[in-house]
Amino acid sequence: MFIRQSVVKACQQSILALLVSGAFLQGATAANKNDTAPLFTEKELQTAAWIRDAARSDNLSYKILESLTTEVGPRMAGTPGDARAVAWAEAKFKELGFDKVWKEPVTYPSWTRGIEKAEIVAPFPQPLSITALGNSVATPKNGLRAELVEFANLKEMMAAPDEKVQGKIVFINHRMQNSNEYGLVVPGRSAGASEAARKGAVAIVIRSVGTDNHRFPHTGVMQYAPGVAQIPAAAMSNSDADMVARMIKRGKPVSLKLELSSAAAGTYTSYNVIGEMTGSELPNEYVLIGGHLDSWDLGTGAIDDGAGCAITMAAAEFIKRNGLKPKRSIRVVLFANEEQGLFGGKAYLAAHQNQIAQIQAAAEADLGQGPVTKMASFVRTEALPLVKQMHSVLAPLGIEPGDNNAFPGPDMGDLRMAGAASFGLALKADDYFDLHHTPDDTFDKIEPARINQAATTYAVFAWMAAQAPISFGSGQELLKAAKK
Amino acid sequence: MFIRQSVVKACQQSILALLVSGAFLQGATAANKNDTAPLFTEKELQTAAWIRDAARSDNLSYKILESLTTEVGPRMAGTPGDARAVAWAEAKFKELGFDKVWKEPVTYPSWTRGIEKAEIVAPFPQPLSITALGNSVATPKNGLRAELVEFANLKEMMAAPDEKVQGKIVFINHRMQNSNEYGLVVPGRSAGASEAARKGAVAIVIRSVGTDNHRFPHTGVMQYAPGVAQIPAAAMSNSDADMVARMIKRGKPVSLKLELSSAAAGTYTSYNVIGEMTGSELPNEYVLIGGHLDSWDLGTGAIDDGAGCAITMAAAEFIKRNGLKPKRSIRVVLFANEEQGLFGGKAYLAAHQNQIAQIQAAAEADLGQGPVTKMASFVRTEALPLVKQMHSVLAPLGIEPGDNNAFPGPDMGDLRMAGAASFGLALKADDYFDLHHTPDDTFDKIEPARINQAATTYAVFAWMAAQAPISFGSGQELLKAAKK
Numbered sequence: 001m002f003i004r005q006s007v008v009k010a011c012q013q014s015i016l017a018l019l020v021s022g023a024f025l026q027g028a029t030a031a032n033k034n035d036t037a038p039l040f041t042e043k044e045l046q047t048a049a050w051i052r053d054a055a056r057s058d059n060l061s062y063k064i065l066e067s068l069t070t071e072v073g074p075r076m077a078g079t080p081g082d083a084r085a086v087a088w089a090e091a092k093f094k095e096l097g098f099d100k101v102w103k104e105p106v107t108y109p110s111w112t113r114g115i116e117k118a119e120i121v122a123p124f125p126q127p128l129s130i131t132a133l134g135n136s137v138a139t140p141k142n143g144l145r146a147e148l149v150e151f152a153n154l155k156e157m158m159a160a161p162d163e164k165v166q167g168k169i170v171f172i173n174h175r176m177q178n179s180n181e182y183g184l185v186v187p188g189r190s191a192g193a194s195e196a197a198r199k200g201a202v203a204i205v206i207r208s209v210g211t212d213n214h215r216f217p218h219t220g221v222m223q224y225a226p227g228v229a230q231i232p233a234a235a236m237s238n239s240d241a242d243m244v245a246r247m248i249k250r251g252k253p254v255s256l257k258l259e260l261s262s263a264a265a266g267t268y269t270s271y272n273v274i275g276e277m278t279g280s281e282l283p284n285e286y287v288l289i290g291g292h293l294d295s296w297d298l299g300t301g302a303i304d305d306g307a308g309c310a311i312t313m314a315a316a317e318f319i320k321r322n323g324l325k326p327k328r329s330i331r332v333v334l335f336a337n338e339e340q341g342l343f344g345g346k347a348y349l350a351a352h353q354n355q356i357a358q359i360q361a362a363a364e365a366d367l368g369q370g371p372v373t374k375m376a377s378f379v380r381t382e383a384l385p386l387v388k389q390m391h392s393v394l395a396p397l398g399i400e401p402g403d404n405n406a407f408p409g410p411d412m413g414d415l416r417m418a419g420a421a422s423f424g425l426a427l428k429a430d431d432y433f434d435l436h437h438t439p440d441d442t443f444d445k446i447e448p449a450r451i452n453q454a455a456t457t458y459a460v461f462a463w464m465a466a467q468a469p470i471s472f473g474s475g476q477e478l479l480k481a482a483k484k
Numbered sequence: 485m486f487i488r489q490s491v492v493k494a495c496q497q498s499i500l501a502l503l504v505s506g507a508f509l510q511g512a513t514a515a516n517k518n519d520t521a522p523l524f525t526e527k528e529l530q531t532a533a534w535i536r537d538a539a540r541s542d543n544l545s546y547k548i549l550e551s552l553t554t555e556v557g558p559r560m561a562g563t564p565g566d567a568r569a570v571a572w573a574e575a576k577f578k579e580l581g582f583d584k585v586w587k588e589p590v591t592y593p594s595w596t597r598g599i600e601k602a603e604i605v606a607p608f609p610q611p612l613s614i615t616a617l618g619n620s621v622a623t624p625k626n627g628l629r630a631e632l633v634e635f636a637n638l639k640e641m642m643a644a645p646d647e648k649v650q651g652k653i654v655f656i657n658h659r660m661q662n663s664n665e666y667g668l669v670v671p672g673r674s675a676g677a678s679e680a681a682r683k684g685a686v687a688i689v690i691r692s693v694g695t696d697n698h699r700f701p702h703t704g705v706m707q708y709a710p711g712v713a714q715i716p717a718a719a720m721s722n723s724d725a726d727m728v729a730r731m732i733k734r735g736k737p738v739s740l741k742l743e744l745s746s747a748a749a750g751t752y753t754s755y756n757v758i759g760e761m762t763g764s765e766l767p768n769e770y771v772l773i774g775g776h777l778d779s780w781d782l783g784t785g786a787i788d789d790g791a792g793c794a795i796t797m798a799a800a801e802f803i804k805r806n807g808l809k810p811k812r813s814i815r816v817v818l819f820a821n822e823e824q825g826l827f828g829g830k831a832y833l834a835a836h837q838n839q840i841a842q843i844q845a846a847a848e849a850d851l852g853q854g855p856v857t858k859m860a861s862f863v864r865t866e867a868l869p870l871v872k873q874m875h876s877v878l879a880p881l882g883i884e885p886g887d888n889n890a891f892p893g894p895d896m897g898d899l900r901m902a903g904a905a906s907f908g909l910a911l912k913a914d915d916y917f918d919l920h921h922t923p924d925d926t927f928d929k930i931e932p933a934r935i936n937q938a939a940t941t942y943a944v945f946a947w948m949a950a951q952a953p954i955s956f957g958s959g960q961e962l963l964k965a966a967k968k
Contacts, residue, residue, distance in 0.1 A: 070730045073610035080609070125564070126557035126784070129923060214698060215783070215924040239926040243784070246554045246927075299699070300610070300727070439613060440699040442723040443730075 037385040038469040047324065048393045048467075052460045054322070061314035061455035062448045064092065065307060069300040069443040076297035077337035078110030078268040085293050086271050089309070089334050093275030096317040098332070100278060103271035106336035106347040110268040111135055113297060114261030118205065118234065121145060122255045124247055129237045130205065131298065132262040133189060134221035134340050136233040139203065143259030144169075144232070146202050150248050154188040158195050166200035169256050173207045173245055175238070179429040185209050186220070193233040194225035203232045203258050207241035209433075215239045216438035219296050221340050232260045270294070270336040272344045277316050279329040279466060286329035287465040288362040288420070289315065289458055292338030292411055299441030303432055306443075307451060308365035308409075309334050315458035326466035328360050335411040338366070345411030349418060357475045359420040361465040363458070364409025367427035369446050370454025375461070376402025376424035378416060380473025380481065390464045397453055402426070405482065419479045421472035423465070425457055521869040522953040531808065532877045532951075536944050538806070545798035545939035546932045548576065549791060553784040553927040560781035561821035562594030562752040569777050570755050573793070573818050577759030580801040582816070584762060587755035590820035590831040594752040595619055597781060598745030602689065602718065605629060606739040608731055612724045614689065615782065616746040617673060617717040618705035618824050623687065627743030628653075628716070630686050634732050638672040642679050650684035653740050657691045657729055659722070663913040669693050670704070677717040678709035687716045687742050691725035693917075699723045700922035703780050705824050716744045754778070754820040756828045761800050763813040763950060770813035771949040772846040772904070773799065773942055776822030776895055783925030787916055790927075791935055792849035792893075793818050799942035810950035812844050819895040822850070829895030833902060841959045843904040845949040847942070848893025851911035853930050854938025859945070860886025860908035862900060864957030864965065874948045881937055886910070889966065903963045905956035907949070909941055 040048070072088050075081035086103065093101040111134060118130040146169045151157035153174040157165070172188040189209050196204045208218035215237045224230045236244065247254045273293060279285065291308020295301020316330045335344030361379070375394060377387045384404065391401045406424030408416050416422045428450075435441045465472070524532070556572050559565035570587065577585040595618055602614040630653045635641035637658040641649070656672040673693050680688045692702035699721045708714045720728065731738045757777060763769065775792020779785020800814045819828030845863070859878060861871045868888065875885045890908035892900050900906045912934075919925045949956070 066730065070727060070734075071608045073608065073727075084609075124555045124557065125568075213928055214700075215922075215926060216699070239924070239928050242928045243554060243557075243926065246550065250554075438699075440723065442699060442727065444697055444723050444726045 065310035089273035098275035131217040212434035290333035368432035376406035549794035573757035582759035696918035774817035852916035860890035
């Protein structure tokens with residue numbers, strides 16, 4: 001018997017509630033239409049529904065995140081906080097009773113922030129609230145000073161004549177209006193420096209890529225294009241960008257002094273930290289969930305991505321604690337250095353590239369505290385009725401069905417490109433880009449009900465994916481079928 | 485004729501609208517009950533109602549504040565920003581067409597902020613977001629390190645045995661729950677250092693006196709008690725205070741390293757900057773409105789108190805621009821160094837102490853961007869029917885009537901204690917203590933409709949007070965009557 005007595009009682013109550021509400025029945029009926037396809041058994045569906053209801057009153061994800069943000073705090077890749085986070089993760093996995101806990105090395109170039117200061121020096125002297133972008137080189141010692149030239153976005157800057165940019169500090173004033181615009185606005189951060197340097201700019205200072213109206217600059221990684229001069233790159237807060245734009249609008253030249261001492265700092269080896277609940281029947285097949293363990297240094301990485309770590313650790317632990325024995329293994333991976341270039345995800349793929357077919361399903365949590373609002377899949381056609389059953393169990397949590405072209409999350413993106421069956425458990429990002437990469441990404445922003453819904457969703461997902469009667473189809477065939 | 489043709493037309497429309505709405509009629513009827521008391525004439529009431537309606541579509545207060553925060557920005561007393569603010573204020577008064585513009589010296593001890601850093605060094609190393617409190621002394625060079633001892637509030641700390649505090653850094657963890665609790669919580673900031681020092685503490689770090697949930701520390705002035713050791717004093721953000729409290733709750737000693745280089749910096753002379761619209765009949769009697777020109781250095785002083793300066797400058801300018809000629813003078817005073825000890829207010833009283841009786845009414849704006857929600861008065865009994873009429877005109881702006889024991893604002897507090905008739909035009913402070921004394925006090929937080937309502941209220945108030953048929957009674961008699 002794999003459910004404790006107290007659990008059985010709660011389970012029976014849950015099932016009763018479900019039958020009364022009709023939610024569960026609806027799902028089962030819909031799935032039963034496809035009589036020939038392999039389906040979850042009635043008992044498996046009941047257990048999944050029990051997890052959904054019982055886990056909602058659990059609070060473990062909140063507690064794990066409290067522990068990480070209090071006992072470790074900032075954990076930028078390559079810093080002492082990174083090493084403390086790895087130690088914390090190993091210890092926490094063990095404390096939570098994971099069957100196997102191990103770490104896998106991830107080596108990457110390290111970067112240090114150093115001094116970061118900026119001030120308008122003319123016509124109206126004012127200090128600015130700025131931060132260096134990850135990977136930025138330093139300014140000359142004691143800073144550099146030049147006139148600002150404003151552009152509405154990266155594209156407009158790229159279209160400008162070189163003379164307009166030559167010798168200036170480029171100011172990309174591209175406001176991110178809502179959480180859907182990250183992809184639209186972020187190229188100014190990641191590629192702006194090199195594009196500005198091509199035109200002879202001496203530095204770039206962008207409006208932060210963030211949706212808040214506070215005086216927090218948002219950091220984030222940038223990359224230099226090969227063969228182009230490397231110029232310093234920083235972001236100012238939205239409040240500062242508003243103010244600088246107002247100054248520029250007055251028509252007089254506006255000069256900025258920028259001082260950064262950020263620098264590359266050699267090579268560092270951190271770790272993907274992995275905890276596994278080993279499967280009872282198919283231990284070498286596994287459901288892969290997780291988040292990234294590193295954070296930026298400015299805040300304590302509560303929503304980015306302590307939440308993802310906590311959600312997925314709690315999900316697996318809930319299954320184990322309640323005596324449920326999944327057929328397949330459930331593997332929680334806390335990835336190293338996502339922020340500076342997805343190094344943990346790449347290292348995981350490199351270490352496990354011959355095991356793609358063993359991945360039953362991959363789903364990362366890296367968009368904040370939840371709740372999950374949608375479930376998309378990327379599975380072979382034969383498994384779609386199972387996905388439908390999974391969704392039917394999850395629907396009462398307010399989760400919409402998605403398409404069959406899911407993206408599992410940043411660190412698992414390469415796995416999917418290599419053919420891993422994937423799920424996209426979309427987290428509600430309404431506050432995510434307010435806090436993202438700022439000093440304000442702290443634990444006090446977390447609402448227990450939100451993070452708990454996400455942990456519950458991951459628990460149901462992980463359990464059902466692990467129990468599924470057939471493989472979800474990871475491998476080249478899946479990629480080929482998707483291309484058709 | 486003291487109203488331009490276009491204004492007359494708008495005025496007639498306004499009066500019509502008022503009659504239809506009944507709002508104006510109501511006020512007039514109520515006031516007319518007291519037939520023997522001197523009252524505003526029908527024409528004066530009509531003009532006041534016209535100001536109320538016409539000024540609502542004005543936008544000058546917003547523009548003045550945009551100018552101050554963009555062209556001057558931070559203007560902490562004694563800094564170059566202070567001098568730039570004085571120059572800005574003189575120029576702006578002249579540009580706005582004030583009849584007389586002058587400045588009066590205000591001398592005070594100056595203080596510099598310097599370096600401010602804090603980090604938890606054990607058991608869980610984490611940097612904190614802190615700021616020095618105004619007047620704080622420095623730590624030893626390279627900082628000091630000691631164990632934290634937490635208290636729920638100042639009172640609890642004062643009641644604790646000395647042994648508990650000796651050699652420690654006191655952490656006063658008193659959360660300000662809403663904007664009404666400033667008076668309750670602020671003693672921990674202003675008096676905490678000396679009270680902690682009496683018990684042998686080596687420093688004090690308080691939870692910020694602020695209602696926000698962001699990673700901004702709130703600065704603010706503190707005072708050392710004579711004859712007590714001076715220990716460094718700082719505030720941490722609410723987010724940091726939450727985190728430190730969580731650490732302490734784990735039961736192990738929590739050690740903090742604090743580094744401040746703040747210091748007293750000699751004597752500085754700044755100025756109260758004054759603009760006057762001179763009265764046509766009683767030029768030596770004046771309605772006194774204003775705000776304080778200095779701000780803290782962390783933000784740009786948009787709500788504290790650029791808003792108060794802008795509201796009152798715009799109010800007086802609106803009257804002048806529309807050709808209205810007040811009987812009494814309207815004097816706008818932008819006070820120097822309110823933040824570090826009400827120096828501008830004290831200097832104004834010292835320079836004008838023989839003219840208390842000439843103050844028709846005093847009302848300062850120093851609680852943010854508005855709107856005004858209540859009007860209280862402090863006038864002789866004979867003037868109360870006039871106050872009632874003033875309120876009737878203002879009521880459609882959503883302004884409640886108050887008592888006759890008004891406080892005119894921090895810089896005018898001493899004037900009131902000396903017998904100046906006063907008005908308390910209460911500003912809605914819902915967001916004020918979120919932003920107050922933080923880097924986040926910036927212009928982007930200002931809503932035109934809010935600040936404009938406040939400027940409109942001050943224009944109506946200033947006009948009516950200047951036109952009143954009798955004196956509001958400033959002088960010793962008023963104080964005596966109030967004490968009865």
